Amino acid sequence: MALQTVEQTTSAPHDCRNHRHSCNFLWANSWRGNMEDPSRHPHLAVVLFVVFSVVTAITRWFPRRKYQYLTNFDTKPRSVARRALLNKPTRTTMIPRTVARRALPDEPIRTTTIENFLNKLAEERPxxxxxxxxxxxxxxxxxxxxxxxxxxxxxxxxxxxxxxxxxxxxxxxxxxxxxxxxxxxxxxxxxxxxxxxxxxxxxxxxxxxxxxxxFMENGSLDKFLFNEDDVDTLQENDRKVIEFGRLNEIAIGAAKGIRYLHEECQRRIIHYDIKPGNILLDANFNPKVADFGLAKLMGREYTHMSMTGMRGTPGYAAPEMWLPYSPVTYKCDVYSFGMLLFEMVGRRKNFDCRAAESEKKWFPKLVYKQWDSGMLGEVMAARGIEQKAERERAVRMCKVALWCVQYSAEARPSMSKVLQMLEGEIEIEPPPNPFTGLYVSDVPDSHLSGGISNSNDLQSLLPV
The missing domain is CATH 3.30.200.20 (Phosphorylase Kinase; domain 1)
Incomplete structure (x- = not known):
């Protein structure tokens, strides 16, 4: 009996060690099972998520770069702010990157604005x-x-x-x-x-x-200039009679468009066909130069170009355009614009074969003759321009037109100066006679058949 007790006593430590080993084995198996199946211990996933969130927050807020964004770059792109900081590293007012990102404009709004800009830019291209x-x-x-x-x-x-x-x-x-x-x-x-x-x-x-x-609601300018005498025709076509003050504004607007072509484009554009039919009017009678089918691009390093054939419309084309292979400059558009001004003042074609007196057939020569004799007011009165303000504008337009149609291209002003004279910014000097260089032999047959019936009529128009 005593021996049995001793044996049980001596064997107890061995049983305890076996029991502890079995407990450790069961705990390890339980942990391995939990790792294989986290759902058995949901608190473990929560602990891991919390640890991951804390580590992420610390790394995000910790300044990993030496210099961070400054407060005075809140409205600038990140790359621009970074360059500015690299150039000036002595500034110390710094904020974390996330705060700088929040200080910038809202990302979706900025993206929408850029997309709208790009879409609008694409729409402006043909x-x-x-x-x-x-x-x-x-x-x-x-x-x-x-x-x-x-x-x-x-x-x-x-x-x-x-x-x-x-x-x-x-x-x-x-x-x-x-x-x-x-x-x-x-x-x-x-x-x-x-x-x-x-x-x-x-x-x-x-x-x-x-x-x-x-689409230009009011069509071309010639429809309002050459049918004014026929009021019934204007009413039938539902067209209005343009007042002279509005005509003066149309002339200034057309001059601005031509000046842009000559002086403000990257490459100078010569239109070659300035005339009332190519001046279009919108709903508010704002003018727009149109019809560039004869236009030419010319580099600004070139002073002129040679032409192999006649261009433009007879009656508006400059004298240098009559002869083939003659040097032509952008001043040919200035000459055509001068002829346009004459027709706007007279509200008629420059050449009117129905006129009883030969001196009234060609309106530009009549204007110069009356201006040279100090009787230009009679021409204005005959065209219905009676108010003082309108008469002053009409006289200014006539004097500018006489400068524009000078026979020599070098004597014609640029469109910038033309615009200044039309707007009254500079004083207009007395223009010389622009028709002294014209001879019957210079005028091609197309001009004769286009309005002037024969050489005798032309001879009566030109100066002796």
């Missing part, structure tokens, strides 16, 4: 339309606005309900038409001015060649 699109915009070309030697112009509407004018070129696509298309699209596509018609896009396809412009 778009290449498909023939099916233009047919849909114009309702299969049903509303015709006008026509000419180039083709026809139709009214349409873009999907955003913006009215447009579609100029469709017709005829065989020869070299001349290709040059006209490239000149018009290439020049006006890179220009943006309030007094230049805007090109929305174009279409170049085997079935359709067209240009898409902004």
């Amino acid at each position: 778009i290449r339309f498909l023939p099916q699109q233009l047919a849909e915009f114009t309702q299969n070309f049903t509303v015709k606005l006008g026509s000419g030697a180039f083709g026809s112009v139709y009214k349409g509407e873009l999907p955003d309900q913006k009215p447009i004018a579609v100029k469709v070129l017709v005829g065989i696509m020869d070299k001349r038409m290709e040059e006209q298309f490239m000149a018009e699209v290439g020049t006006i596509a890179g220009t943006q001015h309030i007094n230049l018609v805007r090109l929305y896009g174009f279409c170049y396809d085997d079935t359709l060649i067209a240009q898409v412009y902004e």
Whole structure:
């Protein structure tokens, strides 16, 4: 009995060690099981998440770079702020990166603003339309606005309900038409001015060649100048008679557009065809220069260019454009603008074959003769310009026109000076006779057939 007790006593430590080993084994298996199945101990996942969050917050707030964003860069991009800090490392007013990021404008708002800017920038560039699109915009070309030697112009509407004018070129696509298309699209596509018609896009396809412009509600200026005597015709066509004060503003606006082409574009643009038919008017009678089919780009390092053929419209083309291979400068547009001013003051064609007296047939010569004799007021009264303010503007326009149509291109002013004279910023010096250099042999047959019936009529117009 005692022996049995001793054996049990001596074996007890061995049992305890076995029991402890078995407990450790069970605890390890339990931990391994918990790692394999965290759902058995959900508090473990919570502890791990809390530890991970604390470590992330510490690393995020801890200044990992030597210099952080400054408070005075809150409205600048991060890269700009970083460059400024690298250039000036002595500043000490620093804030954590997250605070600097919050100080910047809201990220979604900034992204939206940039996207709107990029979309607007893309809309300002000419778009290449498909023939099916233009047919849909114009309702299969049903509303015709006008026509000419180039083709026809139709009214349409873009999907955003913006009215447009579609100029469709017709005829065989020869070299001349290709040059006209490239000149018009290439020049006006890179220009943006309030007094230049805007090109929305174009279409170049085997079935359709067209240009898409902004729609000008009041059409071209010539419709308001040459039909004023026929009041019934104006009322039938639902057109208004433009007051002379408005005509003066139209002349100034057109001069600004031409000045932009000559002096403010990266490459000088010579229009070659300034005339009332190419001055378009919007709903508020604001003028826009249009029709760049004859325009040419000229580098500013060049003083002139040679021409292989006649350009422009007879009656508006400068004398140097009559002769082939003659040097032509941008001053040819100044000459055409002067002829435009004469027609705006007289509200008539410069040459009127219906005039009873020969001296009244050619209005520019009549203006110079009356101005030289101090009787220009009679011309103004005959054209219905009676108010003092309007008469002063008309006299100023006549004097500017006489400077613009000087026979020598070097004697003509630039468009900047023309604009200053029209606006009354500088005093206009007495212009010399611009017609002393004209001879019958200088005038081509196209000018004779275009308005002057024969050489005898022309001889009566030119000075002796």
